[in-house]
Amino acid sequence: DVKVTQSSRYLVKRTGEKVFLECVQDMDHENMFWYRQDPGLGLRLIYFSYDVKMKEKGDIPEGYSVSREKKERFSLILESASTNQTSMYLCASKLGRVTEAFFGQGTRLTVV
């Protein structure tokens, strides 16, 4: 089975802190994604990566950056956390175009 692991289930950070959310997948998938989930808004794509060191902006990239130095790891970075970034963050990976995505357990981030 594909396993997507997010490093933290719950995080509490202060406004202005730099925050790193880590995601690792174990199935050699090319594509990795970071979504943000908010009530009533579903999942919104922040960034995705289709290869090592490659990235593309999703629908809501403002205030975020990403890093993919190795194929199995995709990091989401909040350069200066703000309270409006309090949310559930979901990482996903998929093999190719006509395949499903596999999700991690999510990280619930609270910025105070």
Next chain:
Amino acid sequence: AQSVTQPDIHITVSEGASLELRCNYSYGATPYLFWYVQSPGQGLQLLLKYFSGDTLVQGIKGFEAEFKRSQSSFNLRKPSVHWSDAAEYFCAVGQGAQKLVFGQGTRLTINP
């Protein structure tokens, strides 16, 4: 732009009753369609997927969905729900090369 609409934010059904969750999509080409389920505090689990072929697809946990191109719909059904089906359900469409676009989600409550 591609989009997915789940018209029902919240549905309540009695245990043992039938269920239908609606999903409409907007996509110019042949869509790749998915239904995911999310239990509280968890990541998303794939229920079923449609790529091509038979328009009625079977999934896990007794769920099925029917692709209707003329109606741009991919509704999820289950003939008899169980209390353990209480969760949030997301419809998604594969967009372009890699991305998935999600609907807003439908929260399902089961009455005993």
